[in-house]
Amino acid sequence: MKDVIRTERLSKRFGQARIPAVDEVSLSVGKGEIYGFLGLNGAGKTTTIRMLLGMIGPDSGAAYLLGKKVSAGRTDVWAKVGYMVETPYSYPELTVRENLELVRRLRRIENVRSIDAILAKLQLVPYRDRKAKNLSLGNAQRLGLAKALIHEPEILILDEPTNGLDPAGIVEVRELLRELAARHGVTIFLSSHLLGEVAKLATRIGIVHRGQLLKEMDVGELQRNLKKSLLVNARDTEAARIKLKGAGYRVERGDDGAMRLTDDGAIARPDNVAKLLVQANLPPTLLKVQEEELEAYFLRTIGMEGGGEPS
Numbered sequence: 250m251k252d253v254i255r256t257e258r259l260s261k262r263f264g265q266a267r268i269p270a271v272d273e274v275s276l277s278v279g280k281g282e283i284y285g286f287l288g289l290n291g292a293g294k295t296t297t298i299r300m301l302l303g304m305i306g307p308d309s310g311a312a313y314l315l316g317k318k319v320s321a322g323r324t325d326v327w328a329k330v331g332y333m334v335e336t337p338y339s340y341p342e343l344t345v346r347e348n349l350e351l352v353r354r355l356r357r358i359e360n361v362r363s364i365d366a367i368l369a370k371l372q373l374v375p376y377r378d379r380k381a382k383n384l385s386l387g388n389a390q391r392l393g394l395a396k397a398l399i400h401e402p403e404i405l406i407l408d409e410p411t412n413g414l415d416p417a418g419i420v421e422v423r424e425l426l427r428e429l430a431a432r433h434g435v436t437i438f439l440s441s442h443l444l445g446e447v448a449k450l451a452t453r454i455g456i457v458h459r460g461q462l463l464k465e466m467d468v469g470e471l472q473r474n475l476k477k478s479l480l481v482n483a484r485d486t487e488a489a490r491i492k493l494k495g496a497g498y499r500v501e502r503g504d505d506g507a508m509r510l511t512d513d514g515a516i517a518r519p520d521n522v523a524k525l526l527v528q529a530n531l532p533p534t535l536l537k538v539q540e541e542e543l544e545a546y547f548l549r550t551i552g553m554e555g556g557g558e559p560s
């Protein structure tokens with residue numbers, strides 16, 4: 250499949266120290282994919298997005314949208330791209346409808362009904378006559394998305410699109426983005442610092458840290474990469490620990506005083522662990538296979554938890 254979004258060793262340095270904000274990032278996104286660009290604050294997400302949108306030029310490397318090299322003057326490409334970068338700006342004294350009307354004219358969209366359609370799609374109908382300055386953060390974010398979508402773009406580039414939304418708003422935006430990708434073939438590139446959230450939406454995930462793309466995976470791979478462990482406890486935890494260690498199991502400290510067994514054998518055959526404890530008159534009060542939390546996996550991947558190097 251032809252790449253809709255592609256970067257080739259894209260790099261940007263800032264300041265006198267020329268610290269790399271984005272360091273040789275090469276990635277590609279196919280049509281209809283939702284690419285989640287994941288990193289902590291300051292990882293380089295916004296800088297990457299600004300280069301994708303031609304807002305700033307790279308120091309080296311290049312970005313391509315629909316096979317064309319990004320540069321500020323490429324008006325043919327911008328007609329097919331929608332974007333929302335950080336907290337979207339709207340004219341505070343204009344109403345929601347007036348803000349959208351302005352974008353419609355700037356985008357030279359003939360169809361005046363496009364405003365009603367996008368108001369309905371983003372559930373902004375009740376707020377259409379409210380001034381932008383009086384919108385809640387969540388509705389301001391919706392207005393930002395409405396402006397990004399009004400011209401039915403082929404590519405959607407979003408920086409932290411669920412910022413400021415309440416849980417119900419997050420679900421709505423997620424559904425909307427999913428539908429745009431699945432039903433209309435829109436290619437979506439979105440940044441976030443929350444793996445849990447990205448994992449629910451993205452088809453592919455790239456983890457960026459200190460400007461570098463550390464790891465890329467599709468969602469199935471993510472599930473396989475999560476560490477599993479067997480949580481075990483007994484009334485006499487200490488005696489159970491000695492028994493399990495004596496049988497060769499690797500025993501770590503788990504939550505709430507429980508023990509965590511990380512051997513593949515323990516995870517595959519918890520019944521063997523149960524049998525061992527029962528035979529020693531230490532019947533388990535807890536026996537549960539637990540999957541690593543997504544955020545813990547993210548921190549482990551960028552080398553910020555467990556002291557490990559990024560793998």
Ligand SMILES: Nc1ncnc2c1ncn2[C@@H]1O[C@H](COP(=O)(O)OP(=O)(O)OP(=O)(O)O)[C@@H](O)[C@H]1O
Nearest residue numbers: 263264269270288289290291292293294295296297
């Ligand atoms: N215009 C600028 N001048 C100097 N340094 C900058 C500039 N823009 C970004 N940086 C630095 O580049 C690094 C990457 O910043 P960037 O905003 O791309 O990260 P981010 O992942 O989007 O984080 P956030 O979620 O906080 O926006 C940071 O260290 C930041 O301080």
